[in-house]
Amino acid sequence: MLAAVGRGSVGLVEEIGRLGHFLADTLRAVPDLRTWGRQLFPMMRRIGVDSLPIALFISAFTGIVLALLASYTFTGAVPLYLVGTLVGKTTMMELGPVLTGLALAGRVGANIAAELGTMRVTEQVDALETLAYDPHAYLVLPRVIAGTLMFPVVVAFAMAMGIFMGWVAATTLLPITTAEFLRGLRLFYVPFDIQFGLIKAASFGFVITLIGCHLGLGTRGGAEGVGSATTRTVVYSAEMILVLDAYWALTLLRPA
Amino acid sequence: MIAFRELHKAFGPKQVLRGVSIEVQDGETLVIVGGSGTGKSVALKHVVGLLEPDAGEVEVDGQVVSRLRRKELTELRAHIGYVFQFAALFDSMTIFDNVAFGLRRRRMGEAEIRTRVAEALGLVDLPGAEQQMPAELSGGMRKRVGLARAIALRPKYLLYDEPTTGLDPVTAAVIDELMVRTREALGVTSIVITHDMRSAYTVGDRIAMLYEGRIRQEGTVAEIQQTTDPLVRQFIEGRPSPRGTEAAAPPGSDEEVAVKESQR
Numbered sequence: 001m002l003a004a005v006g007r008g009s010v011g012l013v014e015e016i017g018r019l020g021h022f023l024a025d026t027l028r029a030v031p032d033l034r035t036w037g038r039q040l041f042p043m044m045r046r047i048g049v050d051s052l053p054i055a056l057f058i059s060a061f062t063g064i065v066l067a068l069l070a071s072y073t074f075t076g077a078v079p080l081y082l083v084g085t086l087v088g089k090t091t092m093m094e095l096g097p098v099l100t101g102l103a104l105a106g107r108v109g110a111n112i113a114a115e116l117g118t119m120r121v122t123e124q125v126d127a128l129e130t131l132a133y134d135p136h137a138y139l140v141l142p143r144v145i146a147g148t149l150m151f152p153v154v155v156a157f158a159m160a161m162g163i164f165m166g167w168v169a170a171t172t173l174l175p176i177t178t179a180e181f182l183r184g185l186r187l188f189y190v191p192f193d194i195q196f197g198l199i200k201a202a203s204f205g206f207v208i209t210l211i212g213c214h215l216g217l218g219t220r221g222g223a224e225g226v227g228s229a230t231t232r233t234v235v236y237s238a239e240m241i242l243v244l245d246a247y248w249a250l251t252l253l254r255p256a
Numbered sequence: 257m258i259a260f261r262e263l264h265k266a267f268g269p270k271q272v273l274r275g276v277s278i279e280v281q282d283g284e285t286l287v288i289v290g291g292s293g294t295g296k297s298v299a300l301k302h303v304v305g306l307l308e309p310d311a312g313e314v315e316v317d318g319q320v321v322s323r324l325r326r327k328e329l330t331e332l333r334a335h336i337g338y339v340f341q342f343a344a345l346f347d348s349m350t351i352f353d354n355v356a357f358g359l360r361r362r363r364m365g366e367a368e369i370r371t372r373v374a375e376a377l378g379l380v381d382l383p384g385a386e387q388q389m390p391a392e393l394s395g396g397m398r399k400r401v402g403l404a405r406a407i408a409l410r411p412k413y414l415l416y417d418e419p420t421t422g423l424d425p426v427t428a429a430v431i432d433e434l435m436v437r438t439r440e441a442l443g444v445t446s447i448v449i450t451h452d453m454r455s456a457y458t459v460g461d462r463i464a465m466l467y468e469g470r471i472r473q474e475g476t477v478a479e480i481q482q483t484t485d486p487l488v489r490q491f492i493e494g495r496p497s498p499r500g501t502e503a504a505a506p507p508g509s510d511e512e513v514a515v516k517e518s519q520r
Contacts, residue, residue: 028326123344130304130338131358131405132330 022214026144029137039142047108047143047209048150052157054107055100059158062095063087063165071174080176084184087166092193096159098245101204104151105237109212112143113233116216117226125217140213144206151205152198159197196252203244208237257282258303258413258447262312264469265298272298274469275312285439285446287460289453289491294466296449297341297417303447304336304415305329316413334362337406337444341418343398345390345405351377352386355405362409376408377401379441380434396427400434407438414438416448420455432458453492457481465491 029036070086116139119125125135163185170176215229215236263276272295280286290296301307302314305321313320316332324332345354355373364372377383380400390398399419406414419435420428432455439446439459450456456463457477464474465488473480473488483489 122342122347123340124346126301126306127338127340127344127346127405129306130333130336131409132333132361134326134330 019214026136026140029134029141032134032137035137036141040145043142043146044150047146048153051104051107051154054103055154055158056161058099058103059096059162060165062099063162064169066090067166067169081180081184083170083176084181085187088163088185091162092159092197096162097155097197097200100155100158101241102238105208106234109208109233109237110230112212113216113230114226116213117219117229120217120219121222121225143213144209147205147209148202152201155197155201200248204241207240211236259315263309264311265309272469276471278464278471278474280445280447282445284461285459287448287456287463288466289451289456289463290466295469296466300415300417300449304333304338335412337409337411337414339402339406339416339419341421343402345398345401347390351388351401355408358409372408376404380404396423399431403434414444414446418449420452435459
């Protein structure tokens with residue numbers, strides 16, 4: 001068992017080392033703006049705009065459930081206008097970014113790993129290199145930058161949708177007026193709540209796209225290799241989202 | 257000139273290349289033949305720095321490929337066209353964009369790119385295919401587009417990785433003819449990897465056989481056709497390895513060991 005733990009630890013350290021090396025190669029490609037700049041806007045559309053429907057769908061139902069859950073918990077104990085507080089705080093600071101991040105780990109991360117993995121096994125990545133293109137500039141940087149920039153935008157829309165649907169549920173299904181919901185929403189609100197959620201979203205976008213690119217370009221073998229890279233991307237991305245979620249809470253929310 | 261010097265390469269425990277040494281002179285076409293899995297493509301990928309050798313080196317125009325910096329390697333690659341086994345076309349792009357892809361890297365004007373793409377597609381007998389997608393083409397046509405993409409750059413060197421594999425004999429002959437025509441039109445130095453001996457005889461000035469990670473024999477087409485080496489004869493005549501011919505394999509070689517094991 002000790003040997004298995006040892007092997008696992010060595011494997012993890014090796015994987016982190018490879019990811020660090022990959023990141024260094026990607027940073028070295030930054031000056032090649034001519035190559036990655038052209039790819040950036042199409043990628044922002046693919047990663048950001050095209051992800052909006054799934055993000056809005058998830059956040060809409062989350063908002064409804066949060067309102068009902070808050071009402072169930074508070075009834076008889078706490079004033080119900082605090083439903084607005086719970087929906088707002090939770091959506092902005094935690095569930096908006098984390099649930100959207102987990103959904104996009106599947107949609108965006110898996111898509112990147114499958115696409116780049118297929119390009120790798122069909123020698124399209126080798127072809128890029130022989131045509132004097134750096135795959136990090138042409139394939140990786142546009143995806144990582146687009147993910148880092150667009151995840152906060154998608155999450156911002158998801159937050160708005162979650163709060164809106166929380167308000168709809170509260171005012172139609174619960175004995176709460178719009179004024180009471182808004183009172184609760186404003187009660188402990190500080191602009192940092194939104195900033196906190198968006199910082200997390202940017203970090204999720206960065207790691208999901210970086211892991212997708214790293215595992216996609218590292219694909220070996222044929223269809224099986226592509227499948228494995230895709231699965232590992234989703235699993236590692238989900239794990240990293242939870243780790244980063246805890247990291248940001250520890251670094252930004254801990255009382256001084 | 258391209259020179260392989262004592263090139264060694266292993267993937268994990270599998271030693272693929274065990275000291276490949278051979279030179280390709282300017283203007284000539286060297287064909288490297290050998291069975292599947294003997295490391296022909298692995299050797300070729302070292303020429304453009306897609307793989308790094310474990311030992312030994314590949315030299316192109318006096319530059320050791322594995323010692324080049326990223327920028328120098330990019331400059332070297334600009335002089336080398338690579339035709340991939342399965343064409344490796346970018347499937348999200350039209351044929352025009354595929355062929356123009358390398359040209360765009362060179363900051364050419366759009367008008368010049370259009371001219372070059374039309375010329376390259378004309379040379380491979382695919383004029384007017386610009387707006388088609390790779391998925392709409394047959395295997396032979398895809399290989400021709402792969403060749404067009406390589407020659408559009410007007411390279412000094414052309415590397416072909418199994419250009420006729422998987423094609424019917426007529427299409428394979430068309431590709432062979434295209435390779436000969438390309439060489440005559442552009443005067444390029446070429447390395448062709450194949451196990452198709454008819455193709456090797458048609459396009460090659462010299463033929464080298466790779467066996468167990470080393471060059472077993474090299475010579476002109478006539479010399480190879482008249483060889484007395486039993487292993488090379490067996491390969492060029494396409495004969496299966498009969499029982500009891502293990503003497504043809506060098507003592508202690510993987511093949512000899514495998515034959516002895518199978519006869520126990």
